[in-house]
Amino acid sequence: MKTLVWFRNDLRLSDNPALSRAAIDSDAIEAVYIHCHEYVKSHPVAPVRLHFIFEHLQLLGDELAAQGISLTLLEVKTAKEIPAAILKLAQQKSCDQLHINAEYPLDEFVRDKNVAATCKAAGIIVRRFHDRVIVPPGMIRNGQGLPYKVFTAFKRTWLQQATAVSWASPSSAPAFPKAVACKFDNAVLKKWFAEADDRVAAHWPAGEAEAHERLKDFMDTAIRHYHETRDFPATEGTSTLSPYLAVGSISPRQCLGAALHVNGGEWDTGSEGVTTWINELIWRDFYQHVVTDFPQVCKHNPMQTYTDQFPWRKDEKVFERWCQGQTGIPIVDAAMRQLLQTGWMHNRLRMVVAMFLTKNLQIDWRWGEHWFMSRLIDGDFAANNGGWQWSASTGTDAAPYFRVFNPVSQSRKFDPDGHFIRQYVPELAHLDKKNIHQPPPVNGYPLPIVDLVVSRKQTIELFGKLDRKPAETGN
Structure with missing residues (x-):
């Protein structure tokens, strides 16, 4: 029995169900990773995350090669090409079965279902594991x-x-079938590495x-x-x-x-x-x-469908100021700049900036969700979508619509001395810990983009007017 293991978001040797099972019931193992341009563009995947993945692939390829397992890197333009690409490789490598670790968002589920159907029709056994x-x-x-x-x-x-x-x-890798060590061919990987990102090496060593x-x-x-x-x-x-x-x-x-x-x-x-x-x-x-x-959340829909009545603003200029950390609200700007500079944001601040965007600026939560996925090194659709819908009061177990974080209060509570703000908003570094959270006019720093008190009241009133259906309260 020879098994092809398809790596996705499971780039490790230890405690890898698909790989471990292949080591148990196979005489030989092949491995594959597929880079799909359509997927990266449509979901999206942050450049810093791509770079992080590629660095992991380099290490994984070398580690597998030391065990005599060849990691093949495939590149496709569209998701429709994946089933045929997998089947062709499996047949070229004379593999009897394909092992995958499950991915749960709808697009990934459909992709895997299509791959399984194509392989099974050709007599290849497909086994799916939870990881x-x-x-x-x-x-x-x-x-x-x-x-x-x-x-x-x-x-x-x-x-x-x-x-x-x-x-x-x-904690360690499984015992693999005895094989002669090989060399990982990273020629394709070097092509994928065309746009290096120094943030990975500085903040997030791979492996x-x-x-x-x-x-x-x-x-x-x-x-x-x-x-x-x-x-x-x-x-x-x-x-x-x-x-x-x-x-x-x-x-x-x-x-x-x-x-x-x-x-x-x-x-x-x-x-x-x-x-x-x-x-x-x-x-x-x-x-x-x-x-x-609830796969509807994978289709850009709110979990609580009644909230789609909310009159979200479509102000691209205001949204861009939020993206670039130029809102005039120091803790919000510091958090957004942390994301731009490191590819990561502290979890408390993810809630703060998400509520500010949706409850104060009244910008559609889907804009923020997309921006995060296009910038986060830890972008995970399920967690990101869940967090945004919680903050916007549109999702499962969502924050009540009348719960609106005041970013200034959050700043004073969780960054009392202003150290975090000073790190990412140097324009305000000279201010004392009392003024830095809600500064007076400072040359080179914008005035607040919105009145926090007035906008909070407006948002609560707008949510309160929506036609809520009791059946959507959940359990």
């Missing part, structure tokens, strides 16, 4: 057998299911080893205080693992296993810092389940 979640979609249901729309209820059932699922995973080193450091230091430090952007209080989870150089199971080890095996008791971080892993699972159970 991006701890509890697979379909296992979390309410008493009526329906999926949850509210996180708290989802979490209760998730905890019941998760303790019964084998989440523990090996499975780097991901595990960050996990270890976080477990050894910050996790026990995570509940106290995670909301302060000037403090190193988060794991910074999101880019590595997004490309799959570390798995959520490995993260959970490390957290449970630190917490003495406790899931929702024990260290508050640890349980708070585990809660974030459950949120990641929740949003992957949402795109599976």
Whole structure:
């Protein structure tokens, strides 16, 4: 038996279900990664994320080659070409089966379904594994057998299911079939590397080893205080693992296993810092389940359909000022500039800038969702869409429409001394900690683009006038 393993957002050797199973039941293994230009353009994928993926592919290709596994890099223009490309490679390599780790957004699901149909018609066995979640979609249901729309209820059932699922995973790569080491041909990869991005090397070194080193450091230091430090952007209080989870150089199971080890095996008791971080892993699972159970969110639709009545503004000039960090609201501008400079944004600030865009500027949340995906190194459709719809009060378990973060209050609370603002908005570096959050007129820095109090009131009134359907409240 010879198996072709198709790598996607699972760029690692350890705890890789598709690869591990191939190592168990195959006499030989081939590997493939496909770069689809249409996919990158239409979803979109940030250039910094592409560069991060390509650096991971270089390392992965070398690691697989050391085991005698050849990683083939294929390039296609459209998604329609993928099934034929996979089949042709499988036949060229004399593979009997194809292994993939599931991806849950609708386009990816349809793509994989088409690949499976094409391969099966040619007599190739296709096996699909769950990798991006701890509890697979379909296992979390309410008493009526329906999926949850509210996180708290989802979490209760998730905890019941998760303790019964084998989440523990090996820290090392599986034992591969004996083969002669080969050399990874990275000629195509060098072509893909045409636009280098220094932000990756500076802030996000690639690789499975780097991901595990960050996990270890976080477990050894910050996790026990995570509940106290995670909301302060000037403090190193988060794991910074999101880019590595997004490309799959570390798995959520490995993260959970490390957290449970630190917490003495406790899931929702024990260290508050640890349980708070585990809660974030459950949120990641929740949003992957949402795109599976409610595929309408993959079609640019709000989860709460009544919210599409909201008269979103289509002001491109105002939106551009938000994108470039030129709104005149210091914490918003600092956060947006952090994204532009590093390809990443602190999670608390993602909520702040998203609410500012949707609740103060009244710009369509889909504009912000798209901008984030076009810039984030950790861009993951499920998590990004879920976060934006939560902030805009259009999604599952959404923030009530009358809950609107005041960015100045958030700034004073979570960046009290203004250290984060000074780092990314140097025009205001000379101001004291009292004035930096809501500065007087400063030469070279714009005045506020909107009145926070007036715009908040207007948005709440507009939401209140929408024709809400009780059936969409969820459970």
